[in-house]
Amino acid sequence: MSGFTHQAVLADGPRRFEGESRPTPGPIAVLPVTEKPQPEREVVESAGGTLAPLGPETRGIVYTSYRDVDSLIEALEQYPEIRWVQLPFAGIDVYAKRLAPHAERGVVFTSGKGAFAQPVAEHALMLTLAAQRQLPVRLRATGWHRGGGRSLFGANVVIVGAGGIALALLNLLQPFGVTTTVVRRREGAVAGADRTVTTDKFAEVLADADVVVLAAAATDDTRHLIDADRLAAMKSTAVLVNIARGPLVDTDALVAALDAGEIYGAGLDVTDPEPLPDGHPLWTNDRCIITPHTADTPEMTRPLMAVRVASNVRGFLDTGEFVGVADPRVGY
Numbered sequence: 001m002s003g004f005t006h007q008a009v010l011a012d013g014p015r016r017f018e019g020e021s022r023p024t025p026g027p028i029a030v031l032p033v034t035e036k037p038q039p040e041r042e043v044v045e046s047a048g049g050t051l052a053p054l055g056p057e058t059r060g061i062v063y064t065s066y067r068d069v070d071s072l073i074e075a076l077e078q079y080p081e082i083r084w085v086q087l088p089f090a091g092i093d094v095y096a097k098r099l100a101p102h103a104e105r106g107v108v109f110t111s112g113k114g115a116f117a118q119p120v121a122e123h124a125l126m127l128t129l130a131a132q133r134q135l136p137v138r139l140r141a142t143g144w145h146r147g148g149g150r151s152l153f154g155a156n157v158v159i160v161g162a163g164g165i166a167l168a169l170l171n172l173l174q175p176f177g178v179t180t181t182v183v184r185r186r187e188g189a190v191a192g193a194d195r196t197v198t199t200d201k202f203a204e205v206l207a208d209a210d211v212v213v214l215a216a217a218a219t220d221d222t223r224h225l226i227d228a229d230r231l232a233a234m235k236s237t238a239v240l241v242n243i244a245r246g247p248l249v250d251t252d253a254l255v256a257a258l259d260a261g262e263i264y265g266a267g268l269d270v271t272d273p274e275p276l277p278d279g280h281p282l283w284t285n286d287r288c289i290i291t292p293h294t295a296d297t298p299e300m301t302r303p304l305m306a307v308r309v310a311s312n313v314r315g316f317l318d319t320g321e322f323v324g325v326a327d328p329r330v331g332y
Contacts, residue, residue, distance in 0.1 A: 006304055009117035009164035014321045022320045023083035023108050026059025027052035028313065032071040040064055043306045047313035060084040060316050062309055069095055076102050084316050086309055087111045090163075091245060092326050093218040099328035110312050113324035113332070115304045116296040117164030123295035124165070124213050124243045125172050127267025128152060130289050131239040132211075134265070137286045150210070150237060150264060152176045158183060158209040160202070160225065161216035161244065162190045169213065181205045207233050211241065217332030218245035226250065231257035239265045243295050246272030251282070258287040269295045 017023065028049045030040050040062050044051055052058065058079055063072050066089055076082055076099075083106065087095060090112040103109060130136075132150040155178045159166045162184035170180055170192035182193040183202050190196045197205055202225075206212065212234065216222050226240065227250045234240070240263055242249055251272050257263050265287040275292065282288050296304075308324060315321045326332060 006116075006118040006300060008115045008304065008307065008323075009121075009168045010114040010323070011163045011167060012325075014315070014323045015325045016319070016321045017108060018320055021106065021108075023316055024059050024081070025317045026050075026081075027057050028060040028062060028316075029054040029058045029075075030062045030064065031075060032063075032065050032068050034064075038064060039302065039306065040309055043309045044313055047310040048317055049313045054079065056081070058082055060086075060313075062086045062313075064088050066094060069098060073098050076107065080105075082107065084108045084110070084312075084322075086312055087326065088305065090114070090116055090324075091218060091332070092328060093245060093331060096219075096328040096331045103328045108322060109326045109328060110308075110322050110324045111326040112301075112305055112308055113326060114164030115308045115324065116301055117168040119296040119300045120165050120215075120243050121168035121172055123269060123291070124169055124215070124241055124267075127241045127243070127269065127289060127291070128211055128213070128239060131241065131265035131267040131287075134286075136265075136289050140286075150239070152178065152211070154178065155210035156208055157181070157211045157213065158205050159193075159213045159215055160248075161214070162196070163215065163217075165215040165243065166190065167192060169215070178211075181209075203230070203233065206230060207235070209234065209238055211239055214240075214242040214244045214248050216244050216248065218247050219331035223247050224250040224253075226254070228253035228256065231262055234263050236261060237264050239263065239267065241267040243269045246270040246274045255281050255285070258282075258285050261287075263287075265289075269293055 028044050030038050041051055054075055092111050134147055134149055153176050157178045158181045160183045162182050166182055180193045182190040182196045183199055185199055225248045231253055267289050269291045270293055311323050
């Protein structure tokens with residue numbers, strides 16, 4: 001083995017909280033309480049934190065569930081002295097609207113933002129190549145049938161989102177001699193991209209794209225970012241890759257576009273709905289490859305999340321500096 005390990009890729013550096021905005025240090029609860037081993041507990045203690053059951057003295061929470069939002073809301077409402085919460089993944093869409101009032105009153109939320117960028121970017125590259133080389137057809141073949149295929153070399157790649165995944169993917173794309181465009185909400189160049197445009201220019205760059213990679217947060221503004229009109233505007237030789245969140249794509253419109261040959265193919269690690277029901281037409285579409293939200297496996301994420309938790313425990317207790325600060329009011 002080479003000994004290489006993944007590292008976080010951050011679009012924004014650590015953020016320091018001072019004065020009244022800084023969370024008051026104190027005991028940390030790992031929630032929700034389960035009978036299963038929780039490696040986060042060991043990480044908290046190794047970083048110098050004091051573990052304690054949820055109660056009046058609790059000042060910080062390391063939260064481990066993406067499905068059980070209620071327990072977190074109940075803890076914040078019952079113990080308003082809690083001022084820091086570490087969330088378990090990069091995306092915070094399932095929590096955002098319900099956590100927004102607590103962010104408004106000053107609770108600092110940190111996520112896995114950027115922590116899993118390298119494995120997810122690697123998966124995005126895999127899905128791109130698989131869709132371009134018609135891998136669904138090749139894997140289902142039972143005879144020696146030749147067909148078509150596209151190349152990534154020299155392609156025009158559009159990446160929607162300017163976070164750690166985009167930065168990691170830009171690095172992986174360099175050997176292919178591609179031209180890269182990053183689409184983001186605010187002005188400002190993205191290091192490694194040939195050009196950066198704001199979201200109002202998305203339609204202009206979409207029409208020339210050979211590959212479109214969705215790596216943006218799921219918010220009200222990005223819901224069905226790819227709809228029937230935008231699929232129709234894409235090249236018939238273009239592929240769409242979604243490693244962000246399922247609702248960024250109108251699923252019915254994607255099925256229709258693939259059936260009509262409006263785009264060359266799609267690679268999806270996320271779907272809407274999720275999980276995608278058995279028997280859904282995307283499962284058997286020769287132009288589509290689906291992986292079940294496995295861009296970053298537990299084997300990859302555990303060590304990366306341990307680093308993030310430890311760093312933020314130290315920031316909570318000592319420096320006031322936090323990594324991966326998220327704002328539920330904007331959704332990421």
